[in-house]
Amino acid sequence: MGIDSIKSYMSELLKKGQREDGRKIFDYRKIEVEVNPLARACGSARVRIGETEVLVGVKMDVTKPYPDSPDDGTLMVNAELIPLANPDFEPGPPSPQSVELARVVDRGIRESGAIDTAKLCITPKEKVWTVFIDIYPMNDDGNLLDAAALGAIVALKHAYIPKYDEKEEKVLYKELTKEKLPLTCLPVMTTFGKLDGNVFLDASRREEKSYDGRLSIATLENGAISAMQKGEAGTFTEKEVFELLGTAIEKGKELRGLIKKV
Protein backbone atom coordinates (compact mmCIF):
# COMPACT_ATOMS: atom_id res chain seq x y z
CA MET A 1 0.00 0.00 0.00
CA GLY A 2 1.26 3.46 -0.83
CA ILE A 3 1.42 6.13 1.83
CA ASP A 4 -1.69 7.88 0.52
CA SER A 5 -3.85 4.77 0.71
CA ILE A 6 -2.57 4.00 4.23
CA LYS A 7 -3.39 7.55 5.15
CA SER A 8 -6.96 7.43 3.86
CA TYR A 9 -7.47 4.01 5.47
CA MET A 10 -6.32 5.36 8.86
CA SER A 11 -8.36 8.48 8.42
CA GLU A 12 -11.51 6.40 7.78
CA LEU A 13 -10.83 4.35 10.92
CA LEU A 14 -10.21 7.43 13.07
CA LYS A 15 -13.47 8.96 11.90
CA LYS A 16 -15.20 5.94 13.43
CA GLY A 17 -13.12 6.30 16.60
CA GLN A 18 -10.97 3.27 15.70
CA ARG A 19 -7.29 2.50 15.11
CA GLU A 20 -5.70 -0.20 12.98
CA ASP A 21 -4.34 -1.98 16.07
CA GLY A 22 -7.76 -2.03 17.76
CA ARG A 23 -7.14 0.86 20.16
CA LYS A 24 -9.55 3.68 20.88
CA ILE A 25 -8.41 7.18 19.99
CA PHE A 26 -7.14 8.14 23.45
CA ASP A 27 -5.62 4.77 24.42
CA TYR A 28 -1.94 4.19 25.00
CA ARG A 29 -0.47 0.93 23.80
CA LYS A 30 0.71 -1.37 26.58
CA ILE A 31 3.37 0.42 28.62
CA GLU A 32 6.11 -1.45 30.45
CA VAL A 33 8.71 0.18 32.63
CA GLU A 34 11.87 -1.50 33.86
CA VAL A 35 13.91 0.23 36.55
CA ASN A 36 17.70 0.33 36.59
CA PRO A 37 18.44 -2.34 33.96
CA LEU A 38 21.93 -0.89 33.49
CA ALA A 39 24.35 -1.23 36.39
CA ARG A 40 26.94 1.27 35.15
CA ALA A 41 24.48 4.18 35.05
CA CYS A 42 23.57 6.19 38.17
CA GLY A 43 20.00 5.52 37.20
CA SER A 44 18.38 3.98 34.15
CA ALA A 45 15.10 2.88 32.68
CA ARG A 46 13.82 0.78 29.84
CA VAL A 47 10.41 1.86 28.63
CA ARG A 48 8.28 0.00 26.16
CA ILE A 49 5.18 1.51 24.62
CA GLY A 50 3.88 -1.23 22.39
CA GLU A 51 6.89 -2.16 20.26
CA THR A 52 8.65 1.13 20.85
CA GLU A 53 11.54 0.63 23.20
CA VAL A 54 13.74 3.33 24.69
CA LEU A 55 16.70 3.07 27.03
CA VAL A 56 17.46 6.08 29.17
CA GLY A 57 20.58 6.38 31.29
CA VAL A 58 21.45 9.01 33.88
CA LYS A 59 25.10 9.79 34.53
CA MET A 60 26.42 12.46 36.86
CA ASP A 61 29.65 14.39 36.87
CA VAL A 62 31.14 17.26 38.86
CA THR A 63 31.40 20.45 36.84
CA LYS A 64 31.68 24.20 37.26
CA PRO A 65 28.28 25.90 37.68
CA TYR A 66 26.96 28.50 35.26
CA PRO A 67 27.86 32.03 36.41
CA ASP A 68 24.19 33.08 36.61
CA SER A 69 23.27 30.18 38.91
CA PRO A 70 26.40 29.52 40.99
CA ASP A 71 24.65 27.30 43.57
CA ASP A 72 22.70 25.07 41.21
CA GLY A 73 23.46 21.77 39.62
CA THR A 74 22.85 21.55 35.88
CA LEU A 75 20.98 19.30 33.48
CA MET A 76 21.91 18.06 30.01
CA VAL A 77 19.63 15.97 27.84
CA ASN A 78 20.78 14.25 24.70
CA ALA A 79 19.12 11.83 22.29
CA GLU A 80 20.97 9.46 20.00
CA LEU A 81 18.71 8.25 17.20
CA ILE A 82 20.92 5.29 16.41
CA PRO A 83 20.38 3.55 13.07
CA LEU A 84 19.62 0.21 14.71
CA ALA A 85 16.24 1.48 15.92
CA ASN A 86 14.61 2.62 12.68
CA PRO A 87 15.42 2.08 8.97
CA ASP A 88 15.11 5.84 8.45
CA PHE A 89 17.70 6.81 11.07
CA GLU A 90 21.11 7.56 9.62
CA PRO A 91 24.49 7.66 11.29
CA GLY A 92 26.16 11.06 11.49
CA PRO A 93 25.74 14.33 13.33
CA PRO A 94 22.54 14.87 15.37
CA SER A 95 19.50 15.27 13.12
CA PRO A 96 16.97 18.05 13.77
CA GLN A 97 14.61 15.29 14.95
CA SER A 98 17.02 14.12 17.64
CA VAL A 99 17.76 17.67 18.77
CA GLU A 100 14.04 18.40 19.05
CA LEU A 101 13.37 15.16 20.96
CA ALA A 102 16.10 15.92 23.49
CA ARG A 103 15.09 19.54 23.92
CA VAL A 104 11.39 18.78 24.43
CA VAL A 105 12.21 16.15 27.07
CA ASP A 106 14.66 18.63 28.62
CA ARG A 107 12.06 21.39 28.88
CA GLY A 108 9.43 19.09 30.42
CA ILE A 109 11.87 18.28 33.24
CA ARG A 110 13.74 21.58 33.56
CA GLU A 111 10.74 23.92 33.51
CA SER A 112 8.86 21.93 36.12
CA GLY A 113 11.81 22.26 38.50
CA ALA A 114 11.62 18.47 38.94
CA ILE A 115 15.31 18.22 39.78
CA ASP A 116 16.12 20.03 43.00
CA THR A 117 19.25 21.62 41.57
CA ALA A 118 20.04 23.54 44.78
CA LYS A 119 20.75 20.21 46.46
CA LEU A 120 23.26 19.33 43.73
CA CYS A 121 25.71 22.02 44.80
CA ILE A 122 29.01 20.77 46.26
CA THR A 123 30.93 24.07 46.58
CA PRO A 124 29.12 27.27 45.52
CA LYS A 125 30.61 28.93 42.43
CA GLU A 126 33.04 26.03 42.01
CA LYS A 127 31.58 22.57 41.99
CA VAL A 128 28.12 21.29 41.24
CA TRP A 129 26.72 18.04 39.93
CA THR A 130 25.66 17.95 36.31
CA VAL A 131 22.96 15.42 35.51
CA PHE A 132 23.31 13.91 32.03
CA ILE A 133 20.25 12.20 30.62
CA ASP A 134 20.98 10.18 27.49
CA ILE A 135 18.14 8.75 25.44
CA TYR A 136 18.74 5.76 23.16
CA PRO A 137 15.78 4.33 21.24
CA MET A 138 16.24 0.59 20.71
CA ASN A 139 13.19 0.21 18.51
CA ASP A 140 11.14 3.03 17.09
CA ASP A 141 7.52 2.10 16.55
CA GLY A 142 6.33 5.64 17.11
CA ASN A 143 5.90 8.10 19.97
CA LEU A 144 9.53 8.22 21.03
CA LEU A 145 8.73 11.50 22.79
CA ASP A 146 6.46 10.02 25.46
CA ALA A 147 8.65 6.93 25.86
CA ALA A 148 11.78 9.06 26.26
CA ALA A 149 10.17 11.47 28.72
CA LEU A 150 8.80 8.58 30.78
CA GLY A 151 12.17 6.82 30.72
CA ALA A 152 13.92 10.02 31.77
CA ILE A 153 11.76 10.66 34.81
CA VAL A 154 11.89 7.00 35.90
CA ALA A 155 15.69 6.93 35.53
CA LEU A 156 15.95 10.16 37.54
CA LYS A 157 13.64 8.85 40.25
CA HIS A 158 15.80 5.79 40.75
CA ALA A 159 19.20 7.42 40.34
CA TYR A 160 21.80 7.45 43.10
CA ILE A 161 24.49 10.10 43.38
CA PRO A 162 27.99 8.65 42.92
CA LYS A 163 30.65 9.08 45.56
CA TYR A 164 32.88 12.13 45.14
CA ASP A 165 36.44 12.16 46.45
CA GLU A 166 36.97 15.82 47.31
CA LYS A 167 40.71 15.47 47.93
CA GLU A 168 41.44 13.72 44.66
CA GLU A 169 38.66 15.67 42.89
CA LYS A 170 37.43 12.47 41.35
CA VAL A 171 34.02 10.93 40.92
CA LEU A 172 34.04 7.32 42.06
CA TYR A 173 31.51 5.88 39.66
CA LYS A 174 31.80 2.36 41.01
CA GLU A 175 30.63 3.46 44.44
CA LEU A 176 27.18 4.96 44.28
CA THR A 177 26.11 6.56 47.55
CA LYS A 178 22.78 5.69 49.14
CA GLU A 179 21.71 9.25 48.42
CA LYS A 180 19.02 9.56 45.79
CA LEU A 181 18.95 12.25 43.17
CA PRO A 182 16.60 14.90 44.66
CA LEU A 183 13.30 15.12 42.78
CA THR A 184 10.41 17.46 43.54
CA CYS A 185 7.72 16.28 41.12
CA LEU A 186 7.00 13.86 38.28
CA PRO A 187 6.48 15.57 34.88
CA VAL A 188 5.14 13.26 32.17
CA MET A 189 4.59 13.83 28.48
CA THR A 190 1.53 12.95 26.45
CA THR A 191 1.71 13.30 22.68
CA PHE A 192 -1.28 13.53 20.38
CA GLY A 193 -1.34 13.09 16.62
CA LYS A 194 -3.74 14.68 14.17
CA LEU A 195 -4.78 13.21 10.85
CA ASP A 196 -7.40 14.78 8.57
CA GLY A 197 -8.91 16.65 11.51
CA ASN A 198 -8.98 13.60 13.82
CA VAL A 199 -6.98 13.83 17.02
CA PHE A 200 -5.59 10.73 18.75
CA LEU A 201 -3.05 9.66 21.39
CA ASP A 202 0.22 7.71 21.15
CA ALA A 203 0.82 7.34 17.40
CA SER A 204 2.48 4.17 16.13
CA ARG A 205 5.20 4.59 13.52
CA ARG A 206 2.73 3.84 10.73
CA GLU A 207 0.41 6.47 12.16
CA GLU A 208 3.31 8.92 12.44
CA LYS A 209 4.14 8.38 8.78
CA SER A 210 0.59 9.37 7.90
CA TYR A 211 -0.28 12.04 10.41
CA ASP A 212 -0.25 15.77 9.68
CA GLY A 213 1.09 16.95 13.01
CA ARG A 214 1.51 16.28 16.69
CA LEU A 215 1.11 18.12 19.95
CA SER A 216 3.07 17.17 23.07
CA ILE A 217 1.96 18.35 26.50
CA ALA A 218 3.97 17.82 29.69
CA THR A 219 1.88 17.77 32.87
CA LEU A 220 2.57 17.72 36.61
CA GLU A 221 0.70 16.06 39.48
CA ASN A 222 -0.72 19.41 40.63
CA GLY A 223 -2.55 19.72 37.31
CA ALA A 224 -0.14 22.32 35.91
CA ILE A 225 1.44 22.15 32.48
CA SER A 226 5.21 22.52 32.23
CA ALA A 227 5.85 22.31 28.48
CA MET A 228 4.12 22.10 25.13
CA GLN A 229 5.41 21.54 21.63
CA LYS A 230 3.65 21.32 18.31
CA GLY A 231 5.59 19.29 15.76
CA GLU A 232 5.42 18.51 12.03
CA ALA A 233 3.60 20.57 9.42
CA GLY A 234 0.01 20.03 10.61
CA THR A 235 -2.07 22.58 12.47
CA PHE A 236 -4.34 22.57 15.54
CA THR A 237 -7.32 24.79 16.33
CA GLU A 238 -7.69 26.62 19.63
CA LYS A 239 -10.57 24.34 20.58
CA GLU A 240 -8.50 21.22 19.96
CA VAL A 241 -5.63 22.57 22.05
CA PHE A 242 -7.90 23.42 24.98
CA GLU A 243 -9.55 20.00 24.89
CA LEU A 244 -6.23 18.18 24.64
CA LEU A 245 -4.93 20.02 27.71
CA GLY A 246 -7.69 18.33 29.72
CA THR A 247 -7.02 14.92 28.18
CA ALA A 248 -3.27 15.33 28.80
CA ILE A 249 -3.89 16.02 32.49
CA GLU A 250 -6.04 12.85 32.76
CA LYS A 251 -3.57 10.67 30.84
CA GLY A 252 -0.74 12.12 32.90
CA LYS A 253 -2.37 10.62 35.99
CA GLU A 254 -2.31 7.17 34.36
CA LEU A 255 1.37 7.48 33.50
CA ARG A 256 2.25 8.76 36.94
CA GLY A 257 0.42 5.76 38.41
CA LEU A 258 2.77 3.51 36.43
CA ILE A 259 5.82 5.39 37.67
CA LYS A 260 4.75 5.04 41.27
CA LYS A 261 4.18 1.30 40.89
CA VAL A 262 7.73 0.46 39.81
Place this chain on the structure above:
Amino acid sequence: MGGKFGAPDKMIIGGKRLDGRKPDELRPITIKAGVIPSADGSAEITQGETKIVVAVYGPREVFPKHMSMADRACVECRYDMASFSTPERSRPGMSRRSTEISKIMAEALMPAIYLEKYPKTKIDIYVEVTNANAGTRCAAITAASVALADAGIEMRDMVVAVASGKVDGKLVLDMFEIEDNFGSADLPLAYMLRKGEITLLQMDGELTKEEIQELVEMNIEACKKIYAMQKKALQDKYSVEKKAMPDAGEENGN
Protein backbone atom coordinates in the same frame (compact mmCIF):
# COMPACT_ATOMS: atom_id res chain seq x y z
CA MET B 1 16.46 28.93 32.75
CA GLY B 2 19.42 29.69 34.91
CA GLY B 3 18.12 30.75 38.33
CA LYS B 4 17.08 34.24 39.28
CA PHE B 5 20.50 35.82 39.49
CA GLY B 6 20.31 39.50 38.54
CA ALA B 7 16.51 39.56 38.44
CA PRO B 8 14.87 42.93 39.06
CA ASP B 9 12.79 43.12 42.28
CA LYS B 10 9.62 43.83 40.38
CA MET B 11 8.83 43.60 36.71
CA ILE B 12 5.36 45.09 36.87
CA ILE B 13 4.92 48.35 38.79
CA GLY B 14 1.51 50.02 39.04
CA GLY B 15 0.12 47.91 36.21
CA LYS B 16 2.96 48.96 33.88
CA ARG B 17 5.89 46.90 32.68
CA LEU B 18 9.54 47.96 32.98
CA ASP B 19 9.48 49.35 29.43
CA GLY B 20 6.25 51.24 30.14
CA ARG B 21 3.88 48.90 28.31
CA LYS B 22 0.53 47.59 29.49
CA PRO B 23 0.31 43.79 29.98
CA ASP B 24 -1.37 43.17 26.61
CA GLU B 25 0.60 45.72 24.61
CA LEU B 26 2.93 44.81 21.75
CA ARG B 27 6.34 46.39 21.33
CA PRO B 28 6.57 48.78 18.35
CA ILE B 29 6.84 46.71 15.17
CA THR B 30 8.06 47.68 11.72
CA ILE B 31 8.07 45.30 8.77
CA LYS B 32 9.64 46.00 5.41
CA ALA B 33 9.35 43.75 2.37
CA GLY B 34 12.07 43.38 -0.27
CA VAL B 35 15.29 44.27 1.50
CA ILE B 36 17.68 41.81 -0.17
CA PRO B 37 17.92 42.27 -3.94
CA SER B 38 19.68 38.94 -4.54
CA ALA B 39 16.87 36.95 -2.94
CA ASP B 40 13.59 35.94 -4.60
CA GLY B 41 11.78 37.41 -1.62
CA SER B 42 12.85 39.05 1.60
CA ALA B 43 11.70 41.01 4.62
CA GLU B 44 13.05 42.78 7.64
CA ILE B 45 11.30 43.06 10.98
CA THR B 46 12.03 45.07 14.08
CA GLN B 47 10.03 44.32 17.18
CA GLY B 48 11.23 46.45 20.06
CA GLU B 49 14.98 45.87 19.96
CA THR B 50 14.68 42.53 18.18
CA LYS B 51 15.88 42.85 14.60
CA ILE B 52 15.70 40.09 12.00
CA VAL B 53 16.27 39.75 8.27
CA VAL B 54 14.70 36.91 6.27
CA ALA B 55 15.50 35.88 2.70
CA VAL B 56 13.62 33.37 0.59
CA TYR B 57 15.28 31.59 -2.31
CA GLY B 58 13.17 29.45 -4.58
CA PRO B 59 11.22 27.55 -5.58
CA ARG B 60 14.49 26.28 -7.04
CA GLU B 61 16.22 23.06 -7.98
CA VAL B 62 16.82 20.64 -5.11
CA PHE B 63 20.29 19.68 -3.95
CA PRO B 64 20.97 16.98 -2.93
CA LYS B 65 18.62 15.47 -5.53
CA HIS B 66 17.28 12.69 -3.28
CA MET B 67 15.53 15.30 -1.13
CA SER B 68 13.36 16.20 -4.10
CA MET B 69 9.67 15.23 -3.85
CA ALA B 70 7.70 14.26 -6.94
CA ASP B 71 4.41 15.83 -5.86
CA ARG B 72 5.39 18.95 -3.91
CA ALA B 73 8.06 21.40 -2.85
CA CYS B 74 10.23 20.82 0.18
CA VAL B 75 10.84 23.67 2.59
CA GLU B 76 14.01 24.16 4.55
CA CYS B 77 14.55 26.87 7.10
CA ARG B 78 17.83 28.02 8.60
CA TYR B 79 17.46 30.18 11.70
CA ASP B 80 20.79 31.67 12.62
CA MET B 81 21.87 34.17 15.25
CA ALA B 82 24.65 36.56 14.35
CA SER B 83 27.52 36.30 16.83
CA PHE B 84 27.01 39.94 17.86
CA SER B 85 23.24 39.61 18.33
CA THR B 86 23.40 38.58 21.99
CA PRO B 87 24.84 40.27 25.13
CA GLU B 88 27.87 37.98 25.09
CA ARG B 89 29.27 36.97 21.71
CA SER B 90 27.61 33.74 20.65
CA ARG B 91 29.56 31.16 18.73
CA PRO B 92 28.85 31.58 15.01
CA GLY B 93 26.98 28.73 13.35
CA MET B 94 24.12 26.49 14.33
CA SER B 95 23.49 25.70 17.98
CA ARG B 96 21.09 22.99 19.16
CA ARG B 97 18.60 25.75 19.87
CA SER B 98 18.92 27.09 16.32
CA THR B 99 18.50 23.59 14.90
CA GLU B 100 15.24 23.09 16.77
CA ILE B 101 13.90 26.53 15.89
CA SER B 102 14.76 25.98 12.22
CA LYS B 103 12.76 22.76 12.22
CA ILE B 104 9.66 24.12 13.93
CA MET B 105 9.76 27.33 11.88
CA ALA B 106 9.65 25.36 8.62
CA GLU B 107 6.78 23.32 10.06
CA ALA B 108 4.97 26.50 11.08
CA LEU B 109 5.20 27.99 7.58
CA MET B 110 4.56 24.90 5.44
CA PRO B 111 0.80 24.77 6.14
CA ALA B 112 0.47 28.21 4.51
CA ILE B 113 2.24 27.35 1.27
CA TYR B 114 0.63 25.60 -1.72
CA LEU B 115 3.51 23.11 -1.78
CA GLU B 116 1.78 20.93 -4.37
CA LYS B 117 2.03 23.76 -6.90
CA TYR B 118 5.82 23.51 -6.91
CA PRO B 119 6.72 19.83 -7.29
CA LYS B 120 10.38 18.76 -7.33
CA THR B 121 11.56 22.11 -6.02
CA LYS B 122 12.90 23.50 -2.81
CA ILE B 123 12.08 26.69 -0.95
CA ASP B 124 14.89 27.91 1.28
CA ILE B 125 14.10 30.33 4.09
CA TYR B 126 17.17 31.96 5.61
CA VAL B 127 16.75 33.81 8.88
CA GLU B 128 19.43 36.02 10.38
CA VAL B 129 18.86 37.47 13.82
CA THR B 130 21.03 40.59 13.92
CA ASN B 131 19.88 41.88 17.28
CA ALA B 132 18.18 39.58 19.77
CA ASN B 133 15.89 40.91 22.47
CA ALA B 134 13.41 38.06 22.99
CA GLY B 135 10.61 36.86 20.73
CA THR B 136 12.98 36.10 17.85
CA ARG B 137 11.38 32.87 16.60
CA CYS B 138 7.97 34.53 16.38
CA ALA B 139 9.23 37.72 14.76
CA ALA B 140 11.16 35.54 12.31
CA ILE B 141 7.99 33.65 11.32
CA THR B 142 6.08 36.90 10.86
CA ALA B 143 8.85 38.24 8.61
CA ALA B 144 9.28 34.93 6.77
CA SER B 145 5.61 35.00 5.70
CA VAL B 146 6.16 38.43 4.21
CA ALA B 147 9.32 37.23 2.47
CA LEU B 148 7.49 34.20 1.03
CA ALA B 149 4.73 36.43 -0.30
CA ASP B 150 7.34 38.84 -1.63
CA ALA B 151 8.87 35.90 -3.52
CA GLY B 152 5.50 35.45 -5.24
CA ILE B 153 4.98 32.02 -3.72
CA GLU B 154 1.29 31.09 -3.65
CA MET B 155 -0.04 30.91 -0.11
CA ARG B 156 -3.31 30.06 1.64
CA ASP B 157 -2.75 32.74 4.24
CA MET B 158 -0.05 34.65 6.02
CA VAL B 159 1.38 33.06 9.16
CA VAL B 160 1.59 35.51 12.05
CA ALA B 161 3.42 34.75 15.27
CA VAL B 162 3.86 36.26 18.70
CA ALA B 163 4.80 35.06 22.17
CA SER B 164 3.24 35.75 25.53
CA GLY B 165 4.00 34.55 29.01
CA LYS B 166 3.84 35.03 32.74
CA VAL B 167 5.86 37.68 34.53
CA ASP B 168 5.52 38.56 38.23
CA GLY B 169 2.42 36.35 38.33
CA LYS B 170 0.76 38.35 35.53
CA LEU B 171 0.03 37.27 31.98
CA VAL B 172 1.81 39.54 29.50
CA LEU B 173 2.18 39.83 25.74
CA ASP B 174 5.39 40.01 23.71
CA MET B 175 8.06 39.88 26.43
CA PHE B 176 11.33 41.73 26.05
CA GLU B 177 14.60 40.28 27.25
CA ILE B 178 14.38 40.93 31.01
CA GLU B 179 10.84 39.58 31.17
CA ASP B 180 11.84 36.62 29.03
CA ASN B 181 14.83 35.80 31.25
CA PHE B 182 13.12 36.22 34.59
CA GLY B 183 9.49 35.40 33.79
CA SER B 184 8.00 32.07 34.80
CA ALA B 185 6.48 30.93 31.51
CA ASP B 186 6.75 31.55 27.78
CA LEU B 187 4.22 30.60 25.11
CA PRO B 188 5.11 31.27 21.45
CA LEU B 189 2.31 30.75 18.96
CA ALA B 190 1.96 31.04 15.18
CA TYR B 191 -1.45 31.37 13.59
CA MET B 192 -3.30 31.48 10.29
CA LEU B 193 -6.22 33.82 10.79
CA ARG B 194 -8.44 32.87 7.89
CA LYS B 195 -9.04 29.31 9.03
CA GLY B 196 -8.13 29.74 12.68
CA GLU B 197 -5.26 27.27 12.62
CA ILE B 198 -2.34 27.17 15.03
CA THR B 199 0.83 26.29 13.12
CA LEU B 200 3.35 26.63 15.94
CA LEU B 201 2.77 26.15 19.63
CA GLN B 202 5.35 25.83 22.34
CA MET B 203 5.30 26.46 26.05
CA ASP B 204 7.73 26.20 28.85
CA GLY B 205 7.38 27.23 32.45
CA GLU B 206 4.47 26.40 34.70
CA LEU B 207 0.92 27.37 33.82
CA THR B 208 -2.59 26.16 34.52
CA LYS B 209 -4.94 25.07 31.75
CA GLU B 210 -6.91 28.31 32.19
CA GLU B 211 -3.80 30.47 31.95
CA ILE B 212 -2.83 28.73 28.73
CA GLN B 213 -6.27 29.47 27.28
CA GLU B 214 -5.95 33.12 28.23
CA LEU B 215 -2.47 33.40 26.70
CA VAL B 216 -3.52 31.68 23.48
CA GLU B 217 -6.40 34.12 23.12
CA MET B 218 -4.16 37.10 23.89
CA ASN B 219 -1.68 35.94 21.24
CA ILE B 220 -4.40 35.53 18.62
CA GLU B 221 -5.71 39.05 19.26
CA ALA B 222 -2.17 40.39 18.81
CA CYS B 223 -1.73 38.31 15.64
CA LYS B 224 -4.62 40.21 14.09
CA LYS B 225 -2.74 43.49 14.61
CA ILE B 226 0.52 42.13 13.25
CA TYR B 227 -1.30 40.66 10.25
CA ALA B 228 -2.35 44.18 9.24
CA MET B 229 1.31 45.25 9.39
CA GLN B 230 2.37 42.33 7.19
CA LYS B 231 -0.20 43.34 4.61
CA LYS B 232 0.91 46.96 4.73
CA ALA B 233 4.56 45.98 4.23
CA LEU B 234 3.63 44.16 1.02
CA GLN B 235 1.38 46.97 -0.18
CA ASP B 236 4.12 49.52 0.48
CA LYS B 237 6.61 47.62 -1.61
CA TYR B 238 4.34 46.85 -4.51
CA SER B 239 2.69 50.24 -4.74
CA VAL B 240 6.15 51.69 -5.45
CA GLU B 241 7.08 48.97 -7.90
CA LYS B 242 3.77 48.85 -9.71
CA LYS B 243 4.93 50.97 -12.63
CA ALA B 244 7.98 48.83 -13.33
CA MET B 245 6.28 45.47 -12.66
CA PRO B 246 2.64 45.84 -13.62
CA ASP B 247 1.41 42.45 -12.33
CA ALA B 248 3.49 41.96 -9.20
CA GLY B 249 1.36 43.28 -6.37
CA GLU B 250 -2.00 41.62 -6.86
CA GLU B 251 -2.18 38.21 -5.28
CA ASN B 252 0.00 38.43 -2.22
CA GLY B 253 -1.67 40.78 0.19
CA ASN B 254 -4.39 38.49 1.49
